[in-house]
Amino acid sequence: MKVKIKRPTGGQVAIAILLLILGILISMQIKSVRQSNELKNLEKARAIELAEQINQLRKENSSLKAHIYELESRIKEYQDSAASISKTTELLKEELDKVKILAGLTDVVGPGIVITLDDSKLPATTNVDPNSFLLHDSDILQVINELRAAGAEAISINDQRVVATTEIRCAGPTISINNTRYSAPYIIKAIGDPKILKNSLMMRGGIIDLLKEFSIEVKIEEASNIVIPRYTGTLKFNFAKIKSEGS
Amino acid sequence: MIVLILALAIGILIGIYIPVSIPQDYSSYIAVGLLAALDSIFGALKSNLKGDFKIDIFISGFVGNTLIAMLFAYLGDRLGIPLYQAAVVAFGVRIFQNFGEMRRKLLLKNKSLTGEEKEND
Numbered sequence: 154m155k156v157k158i159k160r161p162t163g164g165q166v167a168i169a170i171l172l173l174i175l176g177i178l179i180s181m182q183i184k185s186v187r188q189s190n191e192l193k194n195l196e197k198a199r200a201i202e203l204a205e206q207i208n209q210l211r212k213e214n215s216s217l218k219a220h221i222y223e224l225e226s227r228i229k230e231y232q233d234s235a236a237s238i239s240k241t242t243e244l245l246k247e248e249l250d251k252v253k254i255l256a257g258l259t260d261v262v263g264p265g266i267v268i269t270l271d272d273s274k275l276p277a278t279t280n281v282d283p284n285s286f287l288l289h290d291s292d293i294l295q296v297i298n299e300l301r302a303a304g305a306e307a308i309s310i311n312d313q314r315v316v317a318t319t320e321i322r323c324a325g326p327t328i329s330i331n332n333t334r335y336s337a338p339y340i341i342k343a344i345g346d347p348k349i350l351k352n353s354l355m356m357r358g359g360i361i362d363l364l365k366e367f368s369i370e371v372k373i374e375e376a377s378n379i380v381i382p383r384y385t386g387t388l389k390f391n392f393a394k395i396k397s398e399g400s
Numbered sequence: 401m402i403v404l405i406l407a408l409a410i411g412i413l414i415g416i417y418i419p420v421s422i423p424q425d426y427s428s429y430i431a432v433g434l435l436a437a438l439d440s441i442f443g444a445l446k447s448n449l450k451g452d453f454k455i456d457i458f459i460s461g462f463v464g465n466t467l468i469a470m471l472f473a474y475l476g477d478r479l480g481i482p483l484y485q486a487a488v489v490a491f492g493v494r495i496f497q498n499f500g501e502m503r504r505k506l507l508l509k510n511k512s513l514t515g516e517e518k519e520n521d
Contacts, residue, residue: 167459169404176415
């Protein structure tokens with residue numbers, strides 16, 4: 154391109170000014186795009202970091218659980234060795250074992266029944282409330298209540314031991330048991346006299362009849378050897394204190 | 401011509417060295433505006449070659465197209481339609497067309513460029 158440089162005309166000045174502004178805008182825009190990309194990368198890195206932290210905490214949690222078991226077995230050893238020292242402590246230990254079963258602090262084994270509850274498999278139809286074909290916390294509560302009335306000595310839902318502080322509560326599409334959320338199906342194990350437990354559930358107009366009316370899937374099996382795990386949480390009492398005599 | 405390229409280069413340098421950048425929210429509008437401006441410049445180069453360059457048309461097109469393209473993009477954001485894509489396609493196609501015409505002119509006529517001073521009277 155051959156161009157003689159002479160005094161620029163007004164038009165050229167105007168174009169030059171426009172180009173100057175354009176240049177400024179172009180480089181500013183490039184800078185801002187680069188910044189936004191950096192931001193996105195930062196967010197990604199943060200997410201990855203958080204995921205790592207979760208994994209870390211999970212590992213820590215499981216190792217701490219193992220530690221708890223270890224310490225507990227050591228306590229048991231001390232108790233055993235103490236029991237062998239005298240008759241009084243032996244009696245005390247027997248009492249302690251009984252209380253532990255009652256409180257759900259040990260694994261227990263014995264005859265009983267296994268109940269499996271699941272949502273209805275019927276296809277949804279119009280003008281029927283679909284909610285009535287789903288399992289609710291109230292259904293499970295009624296089953297548990299019935300089992301207790303029939304003399305169940307230990308109960309677990311999906312291997313969560315039912316203890317004095319256990320809640321069975323609707324939590325959106327799940328049911329919260331011992332602060333852990335579970336969705337259907339629910340497997341309820343109960344230790345007790347299998348015949349009595351089963352009959353009390355199956356009685357006419359009883360809870361199973363009611364559930365079958367809504368075509369909830371119910372399965373009851375008797376078993377001679379059910380293992381029910383211990384309560385894995387910690388029992389803390391911040392408010393309840395033992396009332397001493399005379400106070 | 402040299403003055404113009406110089407102006408553009410100076411602008412880019414200024415943009416790099418001033419510690420101001422475009423806020424994230426307006427970034428996409430600015431991008432569409434820049435595309436419109438680039439289209440105007442290519443249009444100007446083409447008409448310069450053809451010899452029918454008009455300064456008032458260039459300036460009005462440059463400013464007007466840029467503003468309308470930005471407005472379009474903004475409106476699209478408000479309405480939930482990616483209207484800026486329309487601007488991108490339209491200006492993109494135009495830029496390539498202009499480029500093609502310039503190429504033809506340069507290759508077929510094979511004339512040196514002297515139209516610039518003539519047109520600016």
